Amino acid sequence: MSHLVPAIGAAALAAAGNVWWVPALVDLRAGDDRPHSARPAALGCLAWWLGTALTAMLWLTPAPGRLGLAVLAAAAVTGGALRLAAVPRREAELREAARTWAAVAPATVPRPARRGGPRIGRTSP
Numbered sequence: 001m002s003h004l005v006p007a008i009g010a011a012a013l014a015a016a017g018n019v020w021w022v023p024a025l026v027d028l029r030a031g032d033d034r035p036h037s038a039r040p041a042a043l044g045c046l047a048w049w050l051g052t053a054l055t056a057m058l059w060l061t062p063a064p065g066r067l068g069l070a071v072l073a074a075a076a077v078t079g080g081a082l083r084l085a086a087v088p089r090r091e092a093e094l095r096e097a098a099r100t101w102a103a104v105a106p107a108t109v110p111r112p113a114r115r116g117g118p119r120i121g122r123t124s125p
Contacts, residue, residue, distance in 0.1 A: 003068070007059035010068075014053040021049040037089035044082030051075020 024042035027034050051072050058068040 003059035003065050006065075006068075007056050010052055010056035010059060014049055014056055017049045017052065020045055024049075035090070035093050037086045037093055039086075040082045040089070041086035044079040044086070047075050047079035047082060051079070 024045035027038045027042040028046070051074065054075070055068040055072045058071060059065065
């Protein structure tokens with residue numbers, strides 16, 4: 001059985017996925033300019049899309065179709081593991097940022113005193 005139609009579909013999907021894999025590639029190239037949690041998340045995204053592209057290429061060869069599915073499954077597991085590894089790092093970065101902003105921001109902001117004047121949306125008695 002020819003795998004031409006699924007191969008074209010997988011190649012189109014991998015090409016259309018550039019809205020995800022190009023920013024992930026930029027995150028990896030940025031290095032220390034991005035948070036540390038962005039690296040494993042970007043690697044996970046690239047693993048997913050690389051797996052899709054490799055599957056498309058395998059389906060264009062006379063290799064068995066199950067081999068392409070195995071590559072796709074391995075890429076999905078690897079990408080998922082990398083994305084899950086980024087979650088605790090991201091949460092730690094968010095907690096650190098919250099602590100930093102709490103130290104910088106004033107503890108309480110005084111509310112301005114209410115002066116007289118019309119109230120919008122209420123009728124006067």
